[in-house]
Amino acid sequence: MYTYCNLLVFFCVHLLYLRCTVCTKNELIVTVKQGKLQGATDTLYDGSTYYSFKAIPYAQAPLGQLRFRAPLPPKSWKGTRQATEYGSICAQTDSVFKGSENCLFLNVFTKSLHGRTPVMIYIHGGSYITGSGNDDLYGPKFLVQHVVLVTLNYRLEVLGFLSVETPEVPGNAGMKDQVAALKWIKENIAKFGGDPDNITIFGESVGACSVTHHISSPMTRGLFHKVIAQSGTSIHDWALGEGSKSRAFRVGKYLGRDTKNTTELLEFLRSLPAANLTNLTIATSTDDEMYRGLPGRFLPVVEKKFDNVEAFLSDYPLNTLQSKRIRKFPLVLGYNSAEAITAIKDRLGKLDIYNNNPSYDVPREIAEKLTQEKMNDMGKRIRKFYIGDREYTKDDYKVIVTMLSDLHLVYNTHRFTYLYSKHNSPIYMYRFSFDTDLNFVKKLILGNLDLDLKGACHGDDVFYMFSSNYTKDAYESQQKLKDYVSKVTKLWTDFAKTSNPTPDYCAAPRWPVYTTKNKGYLDINVQSTAGSFAEKQSVEFWDTLYCETGLPCIKNN
Structure with a gap:
């Protein structure tokens, strides 16, 4: 009797196992x-x-x-x-x-x-x-x-x-x-x-x-x-x-x-x-x-x-x-705090070319509207804004990163945000400043270069949102990195869920909605902070150049 009961129990458990296996397999078949x-x-x-x-x-x-x-x-x-x-x-x-x-x-x-x-x-x-x-x-x-x-x-x-x-x-x-x-x-x-x-x-x-x-x-x-x-x-x-x-x-x-x-x-x-x-x-x-x-x-x-x-x-x-x-x-947009670290090695190798041809730092959108002489003058104005009346040297690598970041990313992100906000809300602007072992692109670019550059470069933010073999060991070995990833992904997914990256149930700081008046943004870092008008001085400088050329700009809108 004992053996029969055991066999019956085994048979029932085995049927249940087979049924669950089939269910699991069927569950993974999706019909599109x-x-x-x-x-x-x-x-x-x-x-x-x-x-x-x-x-x-x-x-x-x-x-x-x-x-x-x-x-x-x-x-x-x-x-x-x-x-x-x-x-x-x-x-x-x-x-x-x-x-x-x-x-x-x-x-x-x-x-x-x-x-x-x-x-x-x-x-x-x-x-x-x-x-x-x-x-x-x-x-x-x-x-x-x-x-x-x-x-x-x-x-x-x-x-x-x-x-x-x-x-x-x-x-x-x-x-x-x-x-x-x-x-x-x-x-x-x-x-x-x-x-x-x-x-x-x-x-x-x-x-x-x-x-x-x-x-x-x-x-x-x-x-x-x-x-x-x-x-x-x-x-x-x-x-x-x-x-x-x-x-x-x-x-x-x-x-x-x-x-x-x-x-x-x-x-x-x-x-x-x-x-x-x-x-x-x-x-x-x-x-x-x-x-x-x-x-x-x-x-x-x-x-x-x-x-x-x-x-x-x-x-x-x-x-x-x-x-x-x-x-x-509803829109979230922004940039990293040191975007152009990705370009610094190439730029330092071509300093003579850019010192002799300052017009190359004039954006294409502006250059198309200027004579060569006016382009040269504008290129010199750009250089003077960042380093004064002299030429770039290799010791200027930090300010070169700032200039190239402003030229290629920062200004036009602000211009887009401002122009779009005139017709649309909510918009949430950010600056991403994390600088940890998850900043894979920065580590790859700088390699053996003896450059002391802080902040997040172009592409570094991706590794706070996506799991990757390139950062797997660092992520798995450091609890603080897991916390940072959780913080960033919560902002992104809360926005996807609610159209607000910091809904009412979120802890401070709240991410301010961008308006043409407050130009609010969130600096995303270990300790995130809300602010108004990131990179104000440089954005206003570049905006003047666009306005002078007769292009749509912030000041004239």
Whole structure:
């Protein structure tokens, strides 16, 4: 009798185990519009489980004779698609060639397949030249505790941003990839426990340029509800391309086909392996572009109008920003406290060039309106503002970082914020100042350089939001770093949930809403502080230069 009872208990327990196993496996099969997806489980730092669904094809890549065109609708599949490994990244060369053109994948990370959890969609940076949505940099373990997280790939450089100003190749293919991903997410995210009516798009560097371009684009209406722009906006010189058609012909010439015929050029470029169409930014830059501005050149463009062609951008973002056409979204945006540490090594190696040609520090937007003589005078004014009546030396590395940060990021972030706030609220501005062992980019850039530079450089903030193999050891070994990550991710995810990064239940300091009068911001650090008008003196100096040139500026608005 005892043996029989034991066998019966064992049989019942075994059935229960099998039933739970099947339930768990079935729970990881999600049915989207194109078919079934098999996901995988993983574990967060607190021991809880989350689900991942990787390499989901949100669109078909246009290949062969369709190369450079907008993405095609996603195909359905039969059976269950394995979504347990990352797909190919988009073709790029970062010391070596990687990826392929068949790369239009997104990844979804969620703690539950049920309910309606706020969604955050991350658009990666990388100068529109490199990058992907994979977890080498953008691991989900910090953010997915609070939201459904989506990361994605989009076409880059020539393959993503070639424009010959024709209906066939008007430009912005990479941005239209992003739009296709946003549409797919809107239609399917509820299947992963996400709320399609509470979607925040966020990005860093050109990812931030991208999300602020989406504010202006008529293609993205209804696809998201909040925006976070980290170290980038749509009105920076490095956010919008100029002279794209002539650049396309320089691509052909560099690769062996010197022609002024658009059809011949496209036929030639479509005949080449994808690898040949990467790493062409420097090779196709003009002499002026080699020293003025940042290196990205294959960028979003204002498209020419063609019948039956939907444009991603039909007007300059600065025009849209000042008009009633601009759509209104709750917005968080800002910059890091020492952005241009990323540029200091290169700049110190070219001091003679910049000392002899001060006009190279005049932004492209201004330079296009000035004679060479006036550009030289303005370049000298810029230098005088930072160091007085002398030339830069290597001992000026700290002030050079400040100047380059102001030139490339700080001023135009303030200008964008001010202009947008005239039509929209709430806006929350920040300066990110953390300087810890999570500042991976800064450590990588400075390396063995004997430079005493404090603060957070371009890209350092990413490691306070995303788990990464590059900072894994530091994070796991230092409790204070875990606390800092928790602090930053709470700000970001509270905004995604409530449109307020410091809701009523949060402890002080409260993050002030930015207005044209108070210019409020939060300095995000170990001890965060609220303030008014960050970098006031330098912002007012640069604003004077823009106003004098007749460009939209803060003082004249």
